[in-house]
Amino acid sequence: xxxxxxxxxxxxxxxxxxxxxxxxxxxxxxxxxxxxxxxxxxxxxxxxxxxxxxxxxxxxxxxxxxxxxxxxxxxxxxxxxxxxxxxxxxxxxxxxxxxxxxxxxxxxxxxxxxxxxxxxxxxxxxxxxxxxxxxxxxxxxxxxxxxxxxxxxxxxxxxxxxxxxxxxxxxxxxxxxxxxxxxxxxxxxxxxxxxxxxxxxxxxxxxxxxxxxxxxxxxxxxxxxxxxxxxxxxxxxxxxxxxxxxxxxxxxxxxxxxxxxxxxxxxxxxxxxxxxxxxxxxxxxxxxxxxxxxxxxxxxxxxxxxxxxxxxxxxxxxxxxxxxxxxxxxxxxxxxxxxxxxxxxxxxxxxxxxxxxxxxxxxxxxxxxx
Amino acid sequence: xxxxxxxxxxxxxxxxxxxxxxxxxxxxxxxxxxxxxxxxxxxxxxxxxxxxxxxxxxxxxxxxxxxxxxxxxxxxxxxxxxxxxxxxxxxxxxxxxxxxxxxxxxxxxxxxxxxxxxxxxxxxxxxxxxxxxxxxxxxxxxxxxxxxxxxxxxxxxxxxxxxxxxxxxxxxxxxxxxxxxxxxxxxxxxxxxxxxxxxxxxxxxxxxxxxxxxxxxxxxxxxxxxxxxxxxxxxxxxxxxxxxxxxxxxxxxxxxxxxx
Ligand code: SF4
Numbered sequence: 001x002x003x004x005x006x007x008x009x010x011x012x013x014x015x016x017x018x019x020x021x022x023x024x025x026x027x028x029x030x031x032x033x034x035x036x037x038x039x040x041x042x043x044x045x046x047x048x049x050x051x052x053x054x055x056x057x058x059x060x061x062x063x064x065x066x067x068x069x070x071x072x073x074x075x076x077x078x079x080x081x082x083x084x085x086x087x088x089x090x091x092x093x094x095x096x097x098x099x100x101x102x103x104x105x106x107x108x109x110x111x112x113x114x115x116x117x118x119x120x121x122x123x124x125x126x127x128x129x130x131x132x133x134x135x136x137x138x139x140x141x142x143x144x145x146x147x148x149x150x151x152x153x154x155x156x157x158x159x160x161x162x163x164x165x166x167x168x169x170x171x172x173x174x175x176x177x178x179x180x181x182x183x184x185x186x187x188x189x190x191x192x193x194x195x196x197x198x199x200x201x202x203x204x205x206x207x208x209x210x211x212x213x214x215x216x217x218x219x220x221x222x223x224x225x226x227x228x229x230x231x232x233x234x235x236x237x238x239x240x241x242x243x244x245x246x247x248x249x250x251x252x253x254x255x256x257x258x259x260x261x262x263x264x265x266x267x268x269x270x271x272x273x274x275x276x277x278x279x280x281x282x283x284x285x286x287x288x289x290x291x292x293x294x295x296x297x298x299x300x301x302x303x304x305x306x307x308x309x310x311x312x313x314x315x316x317x318x319x320x321x322x323x324x325x326x327x328x329x330x331x332x333x334x335x336x337x338x339x340x341x342x343x344x345x346x347x348x349x350x351x352x353x354x355x356x357x358x359x360x361x362x363x364x365x366x367x368x369x370x
Numbered sequence: 371x372x373x374x375x376x377x378x379x380x381x382x383x384x385x386x387x388x389x390x391x392x393x394x395x396x397x398x399x400x401x402x403x404x405x406x407x408x409x410x411x412x413x414x415x416x417x418x419x420x421x422x423x424x425x426x427x428x429x430x431x432x433x434x435x436x437x438x439x440x441x442x443x444x445x446x447x448x449x450x451x452x453x454x455x456x457x458x459x460x461x462x463x464x465x466x467x468x469x470x471x472x473x474x475x476x477x478x479x480x481x482x483x484x485x486x487x488x489x490x491x492x493x494x495x496x497x498x499x500x501x502x503x504x505x506x507x508x509x510x511x512x513x514x515x516x517x518x519x520x521x522x523x524x525x526x527x528x529x530x531x532x533x534x535x536x537x538x539x540x541x542x543x544x545x546x547x548x549x550x551x552x553x554x555x556x557x558x559x560x561x562x563x564x565x566x567x568x569x570x571x572x573x574x575x576x577x578x579x580x581x582x583x584x585x586x587x588x589x590x591x592x593x594x595x596x597x598x599x600x601x602x603x604x605x606x607x608x609x610x611x612x613x614x615x616x617x618x619x620x621x622x623x624x625x626x627x628x629x630x
Contacts, residue, residue, distance in 0.1 A: 065581045066528045069392020120422055152419075250445040250472040291474055359394045365419040367443060370452040 002206050003243050007184060007236065015232050019046040027052050031059060036288050041238055044284035045231045053280060060286040060312045067290055072355055073315045073363045075123035075155070076348065078112055079324045080104040080143055083134035085159075086196030088182070090227065090260055090267040093129070095196065102324040103134055109146050115328045117150035119319060119348040122365035124151045125178060129324075130159040130198060137165050141172045148173045152368035155218070159197065160207040167214040173369045177211045179204070180222040180256065184236040188228045188270070208240075212248040217367070219244065219253055220295060225278075226260030226269030234281045238288050245289065254293025254315060257281060259300075275304060279311065286312035298347075302354075309358055319348035373604065375409075375571055377549055378465075378497040378518045380436060382409035385566065386596045387551065388589070389576025390414070390427065391442070392528075398585050400430040406589035411435040412467050412574065414442040415457045428462075438499065440467035447486035454491050466491060467521070468500040477527045481508040485515055492516025501553050504538035509546050520546060521553035521574065524565065528577045530557025533564050543569040559588075559595030566599025567607055 022043045030040035031052065043049060044056060081103040087094045104112065116124065124147055128135040140158060147154045155176030156169065166177070183189050186201055193199040208219045221240055223233045237255055244253045257278060260269045282294060295315040296308060305316070321327055355362040375382040387410040393399050403411055411431055418427055418439070431437060439457040444450035447470065454466045468491070470483045484500045485508065491498050497518050502508060504522035512520050522539050525531035532555060533539065543550050549571035556562050557578045565573045575592055582588035 065392075066530070066577065069577065069580050070394035071392060120419075122419060245474060250474055252474060291477075356395060361393055361395050363417065364422070365417055367416050368456075370449055370456065 002202075002209065003240050004202060004205055006239055006243055007186075007205070010236065010239070011186065013232075015042070015229075015235070018042065019048065019231075022046045022048040024048060024051070031055055031287075038239065038242075038288075041284055041288035042231075042235050044287065045234055045281065049280065049284070050276075053276075053283065056283040056287060057279075057311055060283040061310050063286055063290045064310070064312045064314070068314050069361075070359055071361045071363050072309070072313065073123065073366045074121060074318045074348070074351060075125055075315065076116055076119075076121050076317055076319050076327075077125045077127055077157070077322070078116060078147075078327065079127045079129070079322060080109055080112075081129040081131065081135045082324050083129045083131035084196075085131045085133065086198040087194040088198065089192045089194060090224065090269075101134075103129075104325050106142060106146060108325055108328070109143050112325055112328045113147050113150040116319075120352075120364050121318065121348060122152040123155070123176075123367070124153070125155045125157055125176075125317075127157045128159075130196070132159060132197070137161065137168065141169060144169065144172050144174055148369060152365050154369070155220075160204050161210070163210045163214060166211040166216065170211075170214050170216055175217040175367060175369060176220065177208065177216050177218070178220040178222075178256070179207045179211075180224060180258075181205060181237075181240070182222075182224040183227040184223065184233055184240075185228045192227060192267075208244055209247070212244060212251050215251075217251060218293070219251060220256055220293070221253070222256035222258060222295075224258055224260050225273040226271060228270055230271060230273050230277060230281070234285070238285050241285075241289055241292055245291070252293060254295055255285065256295040256297065258297055278304075279308065282308065282312045306354070306358065309355075309360065316351065318351040373600065375549060377499070382436070382572075383407070384409040384593070384596070385572040385600055386562075386593055387412065387438075387553075387572055387574035388579065389440075389574055391417075391576055392580035393585065394580075396427055396430045399427070400432065401586045402579055402589040403430075403432050403435055405586050406579075406593045408589075408593075409434075409436055410438050410465075410572075410574075412438045412440045412576075413462075415439045415453050415462065416443045418460070418462070420460050436465065437463055438465040438467050439463075440469045440501075441487075442469050442471075444468075444470050444487075445472050446470060446480070447483040447490070450483070450487040451490055454487075454496060455494075458496070464495060465497045465499070468498055470501075479503055479523065481505060484508075485511045488512055488517050489515035499551070504535045504542055506538070506541050506545055509542050513546060513548055517548065519549035519551050519571070521551045523554040524552045524561070525555025525557075527554045529555050530578055531555050532557055532561035533568070536564075536568065539565075539570065540568055559591045562592055563595040563599030563602070566596055567602045569603055572596075 083101050084093050157178040189201050223237050241253050293314045296313045298317045298320045352362045384407045386408045388408040389412050439462045441450040441453040450470050468487050470480045472480045488498045499519045501521045509520045525534040551572040552565040552570050553574040562573045579585050579588045
C-alpha cells in the first residue's frame, strides 16, 4: 500500500459539492468532538468555517500548548549546491534558466557549518539542489559527516532517493527529511513538472514512506500553495500526514505550507492564497492532527509570524539564506556581502529575542544523533 | 513531618517531581523549581546543549534538586540505552528516567522495551526510574530488572485528565515494594493530592505547571497539594474498600461472649 491508494479515493471527490452542503451546525459539532474525522477536517477548510475561525483558533491554540507547550524549535537551511536537472515551471532554478550555478567544496561546507554553529543553532537542514550528477549520494554523505561535527541533528532536503540510499544516509547520521509533494493533483503535477526525474509523481509521493521505512526519525512534507486549489491540496496534505503518522507510529511527522508568490515574468499562481486562508489551514490541521509539527518558513512577514505564533506553529527557520554558501559570504572578500550577512546572522538572535519577548522558549537543540 | 522518601541511596524531602519540557522560558523553570521545593527534576537529555555557554538548561537547575535526565525521544530500548550512556558521559549523573515511546499518537510508553532497557542500565549501575503504563506484571518485571521506582501514567502525557488509571495504580501501590510515582496526566493540584492520598510515593508534574497562566504560583499550589495528600494518607484515610465495614462490628458479640 502507498499513500497513492488514499489519493485515488479522493482524487475525483467533488469538493465544491461537499462544501455546498456544509452547514454551521456541522462545524460547531466538529469543534466539540475529541477526535475529528476526515470529513470534519475538510469542513474546517470550507468558507462556511470562516465565521468559526476564532473558535477554531481557541481550540488549536489550546491543543498546541498542551502537546508542545510554549516552545518553538529553530533551525536553519544551508544550501550547498543549486545545480538542477528538473524543469519546474514555478521555479527560478529550473535547468533551462541561465543562473550562476555553484557547488560548495568540502572546505566551504566546513566553513559554512562553523559559521552557522556560532549562532547556537543545533538543527540544520542541508539542501543540495536537485542534481544527482552534481551532488551524488556520496557528496551528500560527505557533507553530512562534516555537519555532524557542528550540529546535533542533520536533516536533508534533496532529490528523492531510493530506499537503500535513504538507509545509507540514515546510517551516516541523517535524522530528518523534508520532501514536498508541491502539488497532490496528479494532472497539475505533470503540467508544472515538465522534465527531469522530479516529473515522476509516484516516486516523489512515496519518498517519505521509503525514508520512514528505514526509520527516519522526522519527516516534513508540504504543498506549494498556489499551484492548485488550496482546500483540496491541504486536505490531501492532512490525509498524507495522517497516513504516515498511523503507519509509522513512532516517527515525527510535520508539515510546511509555503506560498508561491506571484512574480513578474514568472509563472502565475493558479490561485492566490491569502493570509486568512493560511490561518484557516493551520487551525484545521492542528485540530485534525494535534501532534503534528507545523513549520513556518521565514518567507512570511515578521508581523504575520507573530500573529501565527500561538495558533499552532511548532517550528521556524531562522537566519535563512537561499544562496549557496550564503551564510559565509561574510568571511569571503566581498564587502557588500559582509553587511548583508551580519544582519542575517543577527536574525537568528532576533528570532530568539522575539520568541522570548512573546513568552516562548526558543529550542535550539531538540534532538541529537545517537 | 519526618517523612522522607528514599530512592536508591538518596533521601528526598519533597514528593513532588517536576518535568522541564514545555516551559515558556528557562528562567521560569528556575523560579518554578525553587518555589515548588521539588527534590527531583527531570530534563530531556535531547534538549541539553553541553556546548552552549549561555543556553544550557542545567544552569537553571538549583543545586538542591537532584537531576534525573530522561530518554525522551527514544523509540526503543536500544535508543534509550544510548541516550542514558550519553547522559552519564556528559556528566549528568547516574539517575535516568527511561521514557520509551513508540506511539506518537497517544504517546503511551512501551513497557516491553522499557523492561529491556531497565535491565541493561541497572546492571551498568544506573538508578533507573521507568515511565510505564500501569500494569502489575510489567511493574513486577521492572522490579526484577532492577528499577528503583516505577512511574505509571495517570493519563496520557499532557492530557491533564488526572488519575484515570486509579484502579491499576492502586493495585501497584498495594503490590509493589519500591516507590510508585505517578507520572503524566496530572493536571491540577486536586489530582496530585488524590495520588498521594491513594498511597503513591510521589508525583511528577510538567504540563500543568508549564502551561499555567502563572507557572510559579501553580508550582506552589502543587507543592501544597502533594503535602496535603501525603498527610491525608499518613493520617489514615478511611479506606474505600468495596466491602462495607460497619462501625460497630457485627460479630462484636462474639468477643463479648469470650469475656464472659
Ligand atoms: S527541482 Fe527544485 S530547484 Fe529544481 S526546478 Fe524544481 S523546484 Fe526548482
